[in-house]
Amino acid sequence: MTEPASLTPPTLDDLGWDAFFADQLGPEDEGLARGRVSAVHRTRVALLTPSGPLALALPPRLGTGDFAVGDWVLAEPGTGVLRRRLGRRSVLQRRTEGAATLQPAAANIDTLFVVTSCNADFNPARLERYLALANQGDAHPVLLLTKADLADDPARYRREAEALQSGLAVVAVNGRERAAALEALAPWCGPGRTVALVGSSGVGKSTLVNVLAGADAAQQETGDVRESDAKGRHTTTARSLHRMAAGGWVIDTPGMRTLHVSDAAEGIERLFSDITDLAPLCRFRDCTHAHEPGCAVRAAVADGTLDPERLVRWRKLVDENDQNTPAAPRPGSSPAGRGRRR
Numbered sequence: 001m002t003e004p005a006s007l008t009p010p011t012l013d014d015l016g017w018d019a020f021f022a023d024q025l026g027p028e029d030e031g032l033a034r035g036r037v038s039a040v041h042r043t044r045v046a047l048l049t050p051s052g053p054l055a056l057a058l059p060p061r062l063g064t065g066d067f068a069v070g071d072w073v074l075a076e077p078g079t080g081v082l083r084r085r086l087g088r089r090s091v092l093q094r095r096t097e098g099a100a101t102l103q104p105a106a107a108n109i110d111t112l113f114v115v116t117s118c119n120a121d122f123n124p125a126r127l128e129r130y131l132a133l134a135n136q137g138d139a140h141p142v143l144l145l146t147k148a149d150l151a152d153d154p155a156r157y158r159r160e161a162e163a164l165q166s167g168l169a170v171v172a173v174n175g176r177e178r179a180a181a182l183e184a185l186a187p188w189c190g191p192g193r194t195v196a197l198v199g200s201s202g203v204g205k206s207t208l209v210n211v212l213a214g215a216d217a218a219q220q221e222t223g224d225v226r227e228s229d230a231k232g233r234h235t236t237t238a239r240s241l242h243r244m245a246a247g248g249w250v251i252d253t254p255g256m257r258t259l260h261v262s263d264a265a266e267g268i269e270r271l272f273s274d275i276t277d278l279a280p281l282c283r284f285r286d287c288t289h290a291h292e293p294g295c296a297v298r299a300a301v302a303d304g305t306l307d308p309e310r311l312v313r314w315r316k317l318v319d320e321n322d323q324n325t326p327a328a329p330r331p332g333s334s335p336a337g338r339g340r341r342r
């Protein structure tokens, strides 16, 4: 009799180990356990390794906040004592209220599924924030449209979604139709691949995680558990890595709903490449595309090739990002001189 897949420890390849991580090893790392962070709790970090689960033993000075689900670490076999965390290929991070530094939420993700339903939840400005986050963290975004079955004109949502970022893959998916959903998402979910889901409450993320990860996700938090909370709050703060039926891994990412962009200038630039690609054609090199003569961006709005609302949203997001991103100290500027009036 063969063991159920969920009881067989994954191989390194299964876990997503590849040359990017192998290249970070030196001779001194010989014999260390290579583990992938499967859950980050307030006081502990859980690993998956080819020899089974392992609890990471952290030195006293290190909090669990330095780790993200999906991270790769080297630890002493047996004791689980941390040696070091490996460099990340991608990371989703955000600044939480009052925090000075960015908090990593998930690491080494290949694909970020940005989930929205085809109804009032569909909000370009919010979706653009998620896309900027994915771009900035080097995770490839894919937009998932749920509840197309309930929409009068699902094609309209698809058109609007495709216009959010050049080349963006948009997939209509209904988690209540298991086989079709698995097939639609298969390109991103195979062995060694890691996906994460973001989107607002009620769009169908839990339903999709359950479809993708089946029994593995059911052991953890489910929509049922959360619904039992009368105030609609999450009953857990942990994020975790679930093995998908297709061989890859899915990270559910609670706590990434209210999204304030910061430190995401490059992600925003990629998102709005239709605007940023035009900027070099403006007469002034530092054109703000607001009032300057010879502005190629406003010309594109005038001739109908650029949606004026998109320009408004771009400006808002850039401003928000500037406000939330602590300015790097400029050479030669003293703190006292910075805010001075002339």
Ligand SMILES: Nc1nc2c(ncn2[C@@H]2O[C@H](COP(=O)(O)OP(=O)(O)OP(=O)(O)O)[C@@H](O)[C@H]2O)c(=O)[nH]1
Residues within 6 Å of the ligand: 146, 147, 148, 149, 150, 173, 174, 175, 176, 199, 200, 201, 202, 203, 204, 205, 206, 207, 208, 223, 226
């Ligand atoms: N008709 C239809 N219903 C859907 C679809 N996707 C999800 N639902 C339903 O929408 C409701 C919300 O789905 P959830 O998976 O709990 O949504 P969620 O995004 O996880 O929400 P939170 O748990 O609050 O984060 C459930 O009743 C699902 O059955 C879809 O494509 N079509």
Ligand SMILES: [Zn+2]
Residues within 6 Å of the ligand: 279, 282, 283, 287, 288, 289, 290, 292, 294, 295, 296, 297, 298
């Ligand atoms: Zn301009």
